[in-house]
Amino acid sequence: MRVVGGTYRGRTLLSPEGQTTRPTSDRAKEGVFNMLSSLLQKEGKLWKEVTFLDGFAGSGAIGIEALSHGAKFVYFVEKERSALKILHQNLEKCLEGNHQVLGQDILTLPLSKTSVDVLFLDAPYQKGLWQKALETLLKAEYISSKTLLIIEMEKGEEASLPKGFYPLSTRSFGRPQFLFSKVR
Numbered sequence: 001m002r003v004v005g006g007t008y009r010g011r012t013l014l015s016p017e018g019q020t021t022r023p024t025s026d027r028a029k030e031g032v033f034n035m036l037s038s039l040l041q042k043e044g045k046l047w048k049e050v051t052f053l054d055g056f057a058g059s060g061a062i063g064i065e066a067l068s069h070g071a072k073f074v075y076f077v078e079k080e081r082s083a084l085k086i087l088h089q090n091l092e093k094c095l096e097g098n099h100q101v102l103g104q105d106i107l108t109l110p111l112s113k114t115s116v117d118v119l120f121l122d123a124p125y126q127k128g129l130w131q132k133a134l135e136t137l138l139k140a141e142y143i144s145s146k147t148l149l150i151i152e153m154e155k156g157e158e159a160s161l162p163k164g165f166y167p168l169s170t171r172s173f174g175r176p177q178f179l180f181s182k183v184r
Contacts, residue, residue: 001015001023001026001061003061003065003094004030004033005030005068005069006065006067006070007068007069007070008068008094011094012093013059013061013064013090013093014059014086014089014090015059015061015086016058016059016085022122023059023061024061024176025173025176027174028173028176029065033065035169035180036118036148036150039148039168040117040118040148046070047066047069047071048071049072050066050071050072051073051074051116051118052066052071052073052074052116053075053118053120053137054074054075054076054077055077055106055120055123055133055137056077056106056121056122056124056129056133057076057078057087057101057122058078058087058122059083059090060086060090060091061090062120063075063099064091066118067094067097073100074097074098074099074100076091076099076102077109078102078103079103079104079105081103084101084103088101106121106136106137107129107132109137109140109142110140111141112141115142116143117147117148119137120150121149121151121152123151123153125157130151130153131161134161134162134165138162138164145182147183148182149179150178150180151178151179152177153176153178153179154176155174155176155177156177159177161181165181165184167180167181
């Protein structure tokens with residue numbers, strides 16, 4: 001697994017062992033970040049203005065990719081201790097860029113002072129956690145009508161969004177499917 005674009009392009013990242021963390025493939029990351037960059041450009045946003053939340057962060061590869069593209073600030077949310085260890089090791093390889101690691105359950109985050117520009121969720125497949133996370137993060141004010149949401153799920157998984165959210169598009173890269181969404 002490696003960083004596919006931006007400042008850290010080509011840097012190799014560690015991946016946790018076992019089945020609890022499922023890293024997003026390089027091909028999928030490249031496709032998602034190409035689409036994300038296009039959507040941000042349409043909204044008149046530059047990467048250097050973007051705050052990004054990587055929920056269910058695992059190794060941190062997605063958030064690190066956002067830092068590599070020049071994101072202003074990235075929050076990494078991960079509760080699994082083994083994944084947190086790898087996440088911190090990967091961040092040591094990419095020390096530039098402002099970030100904060102929140103080593104806790106995404107469903108228990110405190111109220112936010114401001115919403116993020118981009119929220120990426122890669123919850124365990126087929127467990128309905130991403131829907132609960134969206135509802136929780138909306139109530140905790142991490143999500144506003146300006147937040148672009150990207151949800152990674154298993155291809156064929158039920159993609160029903162909670163009330164108030166609407167889809168923009170979907171992209172598939174083999175097993176994973178990515179749902180781009182916003183909230184009203």
